[in-house]
Amino acid sequence: MREIVLDTETTGLSAEGGDRLVEIGCVELINRMPTGEQYHVYINPERDVPKEAAAVHGLTTEMLADKPVFSRVARKFLDFIGPDPLVIHNAAFDIGFLNMELRKIKAPLLLDDRVVDTLAIARRKHPGGPNTLDALCKRYGIDNSNRTLHGALLDSLLLAEVYIELLDERQSRLELAHKGQTGSAGSKSGGRVQAKQRPAPLPSRLTPDEEKAHQAYVETLGDDALWRRYQ
Numbered sequence: 138m139r140e141i142v143l144d145t146e147t148t149g150l151s152a153e154g155g156d157r158l159v160e161i162g163c164v165e166l167i168n169r170m171p172t173g174e175q176y177h178v179y180i181n182p183e184r185d186v187p188k189e190a191a192a193v194h195g196l197t198t199e200m201l202a203d204k205p206v207f208s209r210v211a212r213k214f215l216d217f218i219g220p221d222p223l224v225i226h227n228a229a230f231d232i233g234f235l236n237m238e239l240r241k242i243k244a245p246l247l248l249d250d251r252v253v254d255t256l257a258i259a260r261r262k263h264p265g266g267p268n269t270l271d272a273l274c275k276r277y278g279i280d281n282s283n284r285t286l287h288g289a290l291l292d293s294l295l296l297a298e299v300y301i302e303l304l305d306e307r308q309s310r311l312e313l314a315h316k317g318q319t320g321s322a323g324s325k326s327g328g329r330v331q332a333k334q335r336p337a338p339l340p341s342r343l344t345p346d347e348e349k350a351h352q353a354y355v356e357t358l359g360d361d362a363l364w365r366r367y368q
Contacts, residue, residue: 140166140253141217142224142300144292145231146194148186152237157182158207159196161235162289163217164297166224169306171297176217177290179204195286207238215244223247224300226270226292228254255296258303265350270295277302 142164149156159182165174179196181204191197225231236246259268263276270292274281279298284291 138168139219139221140169140224141219141221142166142293142297143218143231144225144289144296145234146196146287146289147234148182148184148190150230152234155184156234157184158234158238159186159190159201160194160289161210161214162291162293163214164290164293165217166297166300169301169304171294175290175293176214178210178214180210181206193287195288208242211239211242211244220251222251222253224253224255224296226254226296226299227256228252253300255300255303259299262303265347265354267347270299273299273303 144162145158146160147156147158158180160179161176163176165172179201181201183206186196186198186201223232232247232249232252239246256268259273260266266272271281271284273279274284274295277299279295279302281295284295
């Protein structure tokens with residue numbers, strides 16, 4: 138299965154208000170594993186980049202002046218993503234900008250039914266939040282120390298790791314690999330792995346603020362709430 142992890146940077150927050158794309162980054166996954174295939178481009182937004190936006194991603198009007206406009210890169214972008222699912226964090230934002238640009242050149246729009254929104258997945262899995270990309274990297278122990286500024290390709294690479302963690306794919310693969318090794322090396326066990334007790338419990342991935350928020354929520358559920366059994 139092929140999926141594309143995607144991120145964009147823009148001149149601001151409103152596609153309808155005249156803001157434009159300045160960067161697109163994509164990472165290819167096959168069966169939830171990065172292949173090394175990437176698509177990355179800077180785009181001339183055909184307007185000034187406000188200082189507030191440049192402070193977020195580091196891209197200025199001057200830096201983007203000699204870059205291609207969207208219509209010049211659209212075909213390569215569409216060829217790279219193909220018809221495959223798009224994995225995006227806070228997808229409505231990026232899809233809104235991409236469709237605005239595609240609409241300008243009368244190209245087919247990206248439909249919602251091909252989009253996987255990792256923010257929605259994170260909110261279901263971690264309802265106490267926070268669920269920003271930085272917060273999820275911290276939760277899952279993913280090194281984002283190079284993310285001093287937002288960048289579409291870097292953020293796509295980080296999101297690819299977060300996505301695999303959100304779906305518990307990494308642990309599943311480790312278990313399958315371990316079972317496969319046991320089955321091939323030791324027929325006496327019949328391919329079963331003997332579970333062992335951890336020498337020490339894993340450290341909590343919750344921050345103190347998240348623990349307080351969860352406790353406050355449990356207090357609203359009443360005395361018979363199931364969660365109280367685990368306190």
